Amino acid sequence: MTPEEGGVADGRRMNRMPRALPKARSRTRRRVFSFAFAAALLGGLALATGASADLLTPTSGGSPNANDIDTLYKIVLVVAVVIFVGVEGVLLYSLVKFRARKDAVAAQIRGNTRLEVGWTIGAAVILVVLAGVTFSMLGGIRTPPNSDADGYVTPVVTNVKNASAFQPRPPNGRSLNIKVNGQRYVWRYTYPGPKPTTPENQKVAAYVEMVVPTKTTITLDIESQDVAHSWWIPALGGKFDAVPAHTNFTWFKIEKPGVYRGQCAELCGRNHADMDAQVRAISPAAFKQWLVTKKQEIDESDQDALKRRMADAAAAKAQTADAANNAAGADKAP
Amino acid sequence: MATVTTDSAVRIPEIIVHSVQPEPRGWVSWVTTTDHKRIGILYLVTTFVFFMLGGVEALLMRVQLGAPNNTFLTPSTYNALFTLHGTTMIFLFVVPVMAGFGNYFLPLMIGARDMAFPKLNALSYWLLLAGGIVFYASLLFHPPEAGWTSYAPLSSSAYAPTGGIDAWIFLIHLTGISSLLGAINFYATIANMRAPGMGWGRLPLFVWTLLVYAILLILALPVIAGAVTLLLTDRHFGTGFFDQSQGGDPLLWQHLFWFFGHPEVYIMILPGFGIISEVLPVFARKPIFGYKAIAAATVVIAFLAMLVWAHHMVSTPSATIVLVFFMISSFLIAIPTGVKIFNWVATLWRGTIEFKTPLIFSVGFISVFLIGGITGVFLAVFPVDWQLTDTYFVVAHLHYVLVGGSVFAIFAGLYYWFPKMTGRMMSETMGKWSFALMYVGFNVTFLIQHTIGLDGMPRRVYEYPDIGHLGLYNLISTIGSFILAAGIGMTVINAVRSMKHGVAAGPDPWKANTLEWFTQSPPPVNNFDVIPRVRSVEPMKDIRRQVARQTGSGVDLGPAPTPESAH
Numbered sequence: 001m002t003p004e005e006g007g008v009a010d011g012r013r014m015n016r017m018p019r020a021l022p023k024a025r026s027r028t029r030r031r032v033f034s035f036a037f038a039a040a041l042l043g044g045l046a047l048a049t050g051a052s053a054d055l056l057t058p059t060s061g062g063s064p065n066a067n068d069i070d071t072l073y074k075i076v077l078v079v080a081v082v083i084f085v086g087v088e089g090v091l092l093y094s095l096v097k098f099r100a101r102k103d104a105v106a107a108q109i110r111g112n113t114r115l116e117v118g119w120t121i122g123a124a125v126i127l128v129v130l131a132g133v134t135f136s137m138l139g140g141i142r143t144p145p146n147s148d149a150d151g152y153v154t155p156v157v158t159n160v161k162n163a164s165a166f167q168p169r170p171p172n173g174r175s176l177n178i179k180v181n182g183q184r185y186v187w188r189y190t191y192p193g194p195k196p197t198t199p200e201n202q203k204v205a206a207y208v209e210m211v212v213p214t215k216t217t218i219t220l221d222i223e224s225q226d227v228a229h230s231w232w233i234p235a236l237g238g239k240f241d242a243v244p245a246h247t248n249f250t251w252f253k254i255e256k257p258g259v260y261r262g263q264c265a266e267l268c269g270r271n272h273a274d275m276d277a278q279v280r281a282i283s284p285a286a287f288k289q290w291l292v293t294k295k296q297e298i299d300e301s302d303q304d305a306l307k308r309r310m311a312d313a314a315a316a317k318a319q320t321a322d323a324a325n326n327a328a329g330a331d332k333a334p
Numbered sequence: 335m336a337t338v339t340t341d342s343a344v345r346i347p348e349i350i351v352h353s354v355q356p357e358p359r360g361w362v363s364w365v366t367t368t369d370h371k372r373i374g375i376l377y378l379v380t381t382f383v384f385f386m387l388g389g390v391e392a393l394l395m396r397v398q399l400g401a402p403n404n405t406f407l408t409p410s411t412y413n414a415l416f417t418l419h420g421t422t423m424i425f426l427f428v429v430p431v432m433a434g435f436g437n438y439f440l441p442l443m444i445g446a447r448d449m450a451f452p453k454l455n456a457l458s459y460w461l462l463l464a465g466g467i468v469f470y471a472s473l474l475f476h477p478p479e480a481g482w483t484s485y486a487p488l489s490s491s492a493y494a495p496t497g498g499i500d501a502w503i504f505l506i507h508l509t510g511i512s513s514l515l516g517a518i519n520f521y522a523t524i525a526n527m528r529a530p531g532m533g534w535g536r537l538p539l540f541v542w543t544l545l546v547y548a549i550l551l552i553l554a555l556p557v558i559a560g561a562v563t564l565l566l567t568d569r570h571f572g573t574g575f576f577d578q579s580q581g582g583d584p585l586l587w588q589h590l591f592w593f594f595g596h597p598e599v600y601i602m603i604l605p606g607f608g609i610i611s612e613v614l615p616v617f618a619r620k621p622i623f624g625y626k627a628i629a630a631a632t633v634v635i636a637f638l639a640m641l642v643w644a645h646h647m648v649s650t651p652s653a654t655i656v657l658v659f660f661m662i663s664s665f666l667i668a669i670p671t672g673v674k675i676f677n678w679v680a681t682l683w684r685g686t687i688e689f690k691t692p693l694i695f696s697v698g699f700i701s702v703f704l705i706g707g708i709t710g711v712f713l714a715v716f717p718v719d720w721q722l723t724d725t726y727f728v729v730a731h732l733h734y735v736l737v738g739g740s741v742f743a744i745f746a747g748l749y750y751w752f753p754k755m756t757g758r759m760m761s762e763t764m765g766k767w768s769f770a771l772m773y774v775g776f777n778v779t780f781l782i783q784h785t786i787g788l789d790g791m792p793r794r795v796y797e798y799p800d801i802g803h804l805g806l807y808n809l810i811s812t813i814g815s816f817i818l819a820a821g822i823g824m825t826v827i828n829a830v831r832s833m834k835h836g837v838a839a840g841p842d843p844w845k846a847n848t849l850e851w852f853t854q855s856p857p858p859v860n861n862f863d864v865i866p867r868v869r870s871v872e873p874m875k876d877i878r879r880q881v882a883r884q885t886g887s888g889v890d891l892g893p894a895p896t897p898e899s900a901h
Contacts, residue, residue, distance in 0.1 A: 058721040058788045066721075073718045080708045087704055091679050095697060098618070100686040106619040107684040115680070116627045116673065123672040127665040127711075134661065134715050141717045142654060227488045228584060230649060230724060234790040238720020241649045243585055244487060245578030248651040261801075265649075265724045265792040267481050269488065270409040273795035 062235035062260050062279075063252035068141045069238060075133055079126060141237075144170045144217045144251035152176060152213035152284035154192065167221070167249040175219040175251065178210065182222070182229030182242035184268055185275040193295060204294050209278045213287035214254050222248040227269065233262035233279050241266055254281040346884045347877045349841060351853055351863045368452035369859055373459050374438025375755065380463055381431040382826070387470075388422035389819055391415045396779075400812040402800035412796035413479035414498070418470075420482030421502065424602065425509045426466045428740050432605035433458070433516045435747050436544045438755060440520060442850035442857060443538045445529025445865045450522035458516040465508030472501035481794060483595070484565070486576035486587035491569040499569065503562045510555045517551035520544050529849065531868035538848045538871070539622065542629045543608030546636045550597045550604070553640065558594035561587065585650060592643035600639040603735060604632060606743030607674060610696045613746050614678055615872075616846045617693035618685030624677040625871055631670035631677075638667040648716045649723055657716045664714035671707055675700060690844070691765030695746035698773050699739065706734030709784070724794075727787030733780045737818075745772070745825060752829065753843050757855040758836030764828040771821030778814025782807050847872035 056077065060070035098104075147153075147170070154176045169175060179190040191204040212218050222231050224242035232239035236252040254260075264275035282290065357363075364372060395415050398407040407415070437455065441448055449455045472478065478498030480489040489499045524545050528537070537545075564575040565587070574580025576587045607628075615622045622628065644652070645660040678700055687693065709731040713719045722728060745768075752760050786807045791798055798804055842851040851874050853862055869876050 055785050056788070058718075059790050069717050069721050072715065073712065073721070076712050076715055076718060080711065084704065084708055087675065087679065088701060091682070091697070091700060094679060094682040094685075095687060098682060098685050098687050100619070100688045104686045106686045108621060109623060109680075109684065110621045111624040111627065111677075112680075116624055116677075119676045120669060120673055123669045127668060130711070130715065131662060131665060134717065135658075138654070138717065227493055228485055230792075232790075232792070234721065238717065239649045239724065240720070241651070243650055245583060246585065246651045248649075262790065263792060263795075267413075267485070267488065267794045269493065270413060270479070272413075273409065273797050 059234035062233070062254055062258070063237055064145070065141045065237040065250075065252065066235055068137055072134060072137050072141075076130060079130065083126075143168045144175060144219055145253065146170045146172050147174060147176075147217045147253070148215035150284065151216035152287055154216075167247070169219060170217050175217040176213065177219045177221065178212075180210075180220050180222045180231055180242065182224040182226075182231070182264065182268070182275075184226050185264070185271040187231070187264075187275070187277045191291060193291075204291060204298060206294065208276060209280055211280050211282060211287065211290055212254065213284040214257055214281045216284060217251060217253045219251045220249065222250065228266050229264045229268050229275065230266035231262075231277065232265040233260045233277060235260045236262075236279060239265045252279075254279075257281050257283060344880075344884070347852075347866060347880055349853055351858055351860070357859065368448075368456050370437050370441050370449045370452065370455060371755075371857060373455050374434050374436075376459050377430055377434030377437055377462070380459075380466070381427050381434055384422050384426035384466060385431070386826075388419050388427060389822065391419040391422070393815060393819060395419065396812040396815040398796060399798070399808045401809065402805045403797050407796060409796045410479060413481075413794070414477040416794055417478045417481050417498075417502070421469065421478075421505065423736070424482060424598065425505060426462075426469070428602040428736065428744075429513060429598070430462050430509070431744055432544075432547060432602070433513065435609070435744075435751070436520055436547070436605065437516075439751060439850050440523060440541060440544055441527070442754075442853065442861055443541055443848050444524065444527060444532060445849045445862060445868065446523060446527035447861050449519050450527060451519050454515050455519055458512045458519065461508050461512035461515070465505045465512065468508060469501050469505035472498050478502045483591060485591075486565065486568070486584045489565060489569075490576065500566070503566050506558060506562045510559045513551050514555050517548035517555075520548040521552070524548075529865050529868045529873075532873075535626070536868055536871045536873075537629075539611035539625065539628055539632075540605070540608035540848075543604045543611075543632055546632050547601055547605050550601050550636050550639065554594045554597035554601070557590060561590035561594070564590075585647075588647050588650065589644070592646045595646065596643040597636075597639045599735070600635055603739050604635065606699070606740045607632065609743045609747040609750070610678060610699055612848065613692045613696045613750050614681045616750075616844050617688045617690055617696075618682050619688070620681060620685040621872065622677070623680035623683070624673075627673055628677050631673045634670040635667060638663060638670070642667060645714060645716070645719070648719045661714050661716050665711070668707065668711055668714070675704060675707070690749075691760070691762055691769060692746045692750035692844075694766065694769050695742050695749060698769060699742040699746060702734055702738030702742065702773075702776065706731055706738055709734065722787060724792055725787035726783045726791050726793055729793050730780045730783035730787065733783075737776055737780070742772075745769075748825070748829070750844070751850075752832065753836075753839030754850055754855045754857070756833050756836070757839055758832050759839050759843060760828050760832040760836060764824055768821045768824035768828060771817055771824060773821075775814050775817030775819070775821055779811050779818055780814070782810050782814075786811070842874065845878070847874050849873050852877060
């Protein structure tokens with residue numbers, strides 16, 4: 001007789017779980033399980049709360065949206081650790097307890113409808129809860145808050161009603177809006193100029209390092225001029241792709257002066273790894289000064305460039321005139 | 335066996351089969367074969383060769399990343415390597431290796447003598463090989479550097495003027511036609527050529543997953559074939575489907591690619607689920623727990639797999655409602671996947687588990703695939719994914735699903751079916767060592783990559799700065815990758831050695847459940863002379879039981895071809 005011959009005498013009974021467990025055994029087993037479950041739950045909580053940000057959780061600490069994402073991640077992590085420990089625990093227990101031994105007979109169980117329905121619903125409930133938590137935190141992550149009262153006051157007010165579904169603005173419409181442009185392999189940032197009514201060509205541009213004021217909501221319009229890139233400063237929130245022909249959006253708000261680094265996160269070519277980005281937060285007053293200085297620098301170098309160009313043009317003109325004269329002279333030569 | 339006392343008029347089941355003519359030999363017979371088993375072997379050998387190539391590419395990348403600011407590889411070589419690695423593993427290994435197992439075992443498992451269209455079957459294989467050769471020929475000029483996803487506009491003629499991308503497009507077309515023909519063949523075979531009595535409720539679970547694999551391929555492949563054709567005309571004939579300056583849109587490429595790309599993920603993992611569902615009950619000596627639930631979960635996963643593609647695009651400009659839809663649909667897919675895992679664990683519960691190599695690989699699969707499944711839920715929560723996408727966290731996740739999932743399942747299948755394909759057992763000792771090395775190496779390589787991603791390292795970078803512990807973490811990962819490679823190498827050696835020196839297997843060495851074990855090992859050209867009637871989902875169990883009842887003897891089957899199976 002092989003083991004499988006035991007339980008299959010009656011074909012119709014094969015679909016039901018035999019109720020052969022003695023009561024005492026099932027009670028101890030239940031106790032073992034509730035203990036294991038409690039241990040898993042506690043372990044999960046301890047791991048998730050005590051985990052160093054370095055090992056188990058995403059980078060955060062620069063901006064409220066990054067912190068909210070970090071919190072959301074930790075909630076998912078707790079649920080994940082509990083499920084992980086539970087399933088691996090039962091798996092390990094089965095492997096040890098039910099390894100083939102002399103005289104051991106495998107139970108010919110073919111399924112259990114109640115159990116199937118139970119764990120399907122259980123899994124669904126967990127996911128409904130996770131979705132609920134995500135929705136409750138979505139506003140804080142997606143929509144920028146107003147700047148602090150002592151933040152930098154931008155001269156430009158955006159029309160809140162015109163903000164699209166993925167380009168929200170703060171409730172009062174006031175944020176420092178910086179255009180981020182990805183190009184192989186550098187980021188360019190365009191600020192509104194220091195004076196309120198300056199035309200388009202009065203804007204201030206910077207590369208690689210974005211200088212921003214603290215206590216101020218910074219909104220970013222992210223674009224690309226060549227291939228797809230992705231804007232990402234981990235401590236300041238998630239990444240947002242710069243796709244040609246599209247404008248993407250994100251925001252951040254930094255409380256204390258500091259430097260935050262990041263880099264392009266979407267493959268953009270051979271030097272993708274070197275397409276660094278950096279955000280330096282300084283006080284609103286210092287930022288005001290920086291903007292004016294930067295503007296002066298740009299104006300001066302523009303003037304220099306203009307002078308140089310004119311000088312070059314004049315030189316070129318003279319050269320062509322010389323060449324023409326020479327050519328004419330050559331023609332006339334005998 | 336000679337003194338059989340029959341107590342009824344029912345014939346005692348025995349293997350009745352003989353070779354009609356001597357099997358043809360020589361390489362010409364392999365080139366011209368239309369036998370599903372030989373085509374299956376061709377598939378398996380070819381895909382394992384590509385697996386080795388993809389593995390070497392991975393090791394080269396890990397060497398480059400072993401230290402910060404390393405200069406072992408140039409940026410262009412590195413980009414070419416991850417493009418080759420991803421494309422090879424997906425299009426030339428995991429998808430076609432499943433077709434290899436399917437080719438060999440689908441007809442045997444359903445009691446058929448060959449596939450529905452044997453010549454088409456041969457064509458499928460040769461197109462696959464042609465695709466691989468065309469792709470690797472690009473090494474002789476300029477290999478593609480745009481990743482296996484070939485995002486526009488990086489893959490456009492302006493940014494990738496050399497022929498590498500064209501070789502990639504050619505590969506997608508050739509392997510695509512190959513898989514499409516194969517899928518139609520699988521579908522036709524399963525629908526029409528099942529043994530008498532094998533209704534849909536008695537189909538082996540591996541065959542169920544092959545059926546769904548075939549349907550998903552038929553639905554998804556035309557989309558990528560169309561997309562790469564548009565890319566080809568953009569590159570060479572002046573169209574602008576993905577060029578915004580001509581009214582096209584680079585995002586269109588991403589949508590089309592992932593509309594294929596996500597079902598592709600399930601194309602790669604579902605047959606692996608099938609292998610696990612075959613192996614577990616055999617070695618737990620217990621029927622599969624929840625046959626109907628597992629089969630239904632497979633179908634539900636396939637349906638949902640068509641509805642989740644944009645979760646690969648959470649950081650593109652998208653309205654919140656779109657992100658929410660794809661979060662929910664991705665959540666939903668976790669439910670049937672969880673149901674499968676619970677059913678597998680329940681299959682082991684109260685069994686008598688025999689720790690043979692196929693079982694060990696299957697259990698290893700469950701334990702690591704679970705991690706890949708759980709990190710998938712992290713990625714589905716789109717605000718969290720804004721931090722995780724395109725980082726090493728995603729690299730870790732996809733390798734937990736594709737290596738911890740598909741590759742471990744493929745190795746379980748290899749150890750399980752090797753005796754049937756060659757007539758010889760693989761070495762258990764080497765198998766267990768191989769598993770130990772692979773399991774440790776795999777987790778050392780990829781577990782730490784979650785942290786590398788959380789610390790802010792994007793994927794597809796050829797170098798990284800020496801910040802925090804990035805150097806140490808990457809070194810750990812690199813060391814793990816070599817342990818993993820050693821484990822894989824051990825199985826390759828094991829397979830090659832066992833082909834000559836393995837213990838003879840006999841027809842049914844594992845006392846398994848399905849019909850492929852009701853013939854000689856390896857099976858003759860026509861598989862079965864007499865096809866048995868199927869009366870349950872475990873026909874071999876019925877047959878062994880009937881033999882035992884009618885002969886009063888053990889569980890032996892017919893005249894033993896080798897001394898080993900006669901005890």
